[in-house]
């Protein structure tokens with residue numbers, strides 16, 4: 304069976320998706336998950352917890368489980384999706400707008416002391432992990448088929464183990480990586496999926512502008528941003 308793995312950093316980022324379907328919860332350690340079937344596919348929906356380490360561990364755990372556990376024998380991982388909120392780096396973006404990551408990077412990866420360019424992990428050839436084009440196209444079609452007041456951009460998403468809320472950090476991420484949005488997990492998911500040869504898509508809704516106001520606007524807007532995003536995630540899978 305084709306299997307879709309959907310991962311968010313926080314429970315509230317998957318709650319509207321779970322409430323929209325018929326899922327049963329599997330309580331297991333170290334990661335519980337929700338499991339259901341939709342349009343002939345198995346959907347596994349889970350929460351990594353915040354940050355790149357948590358996300359890296361979570362993605363690898365589920366890829367290994369789906370590939371090696373006997374109950375999933377014959378399953379094929381069609382796609383791993385990371386959904387959630389993000390801070391806006393690009394000035395055109397407002398709360399609720401959607402960013403599809405066509406490239407993912409780690410803005411806090413820094414081996415400059417050994418002569419590497421900002422963001423480059425010496426074990427890899429590039430700063431950026433590139434999303435398969437057909438998944439970006441499916442997400443765009445899903446957005447276009449929705450009636451929403453929010454805008455969509457396709458561009459680089461930069462991840463780091465930091466909540467970005469200063470002008471200086473925002474400027475650095477913008478000028479160094481040409482990123483549209485920042486968050487704390489997407490590039491970890493992209494790296495682990497690339498290592499395992501699994502297709503991935505990171506899609507985020509803007510909750511704040513990654514500036515001095517970010518802590519307050521993040522708290523106010525997170526829930527609303529997620530509702531809009533959930534429709535696009537479901538639509539993307541239908542478009543595949």
Ligand code: ADE
Pocket residue numbers: 388389390391465466467468485486487510511512513514517521
């Ligand atoms: N997720 C949502 N807003 C964010 C921000 N400003 N920085 C990092 N991750 C975020």
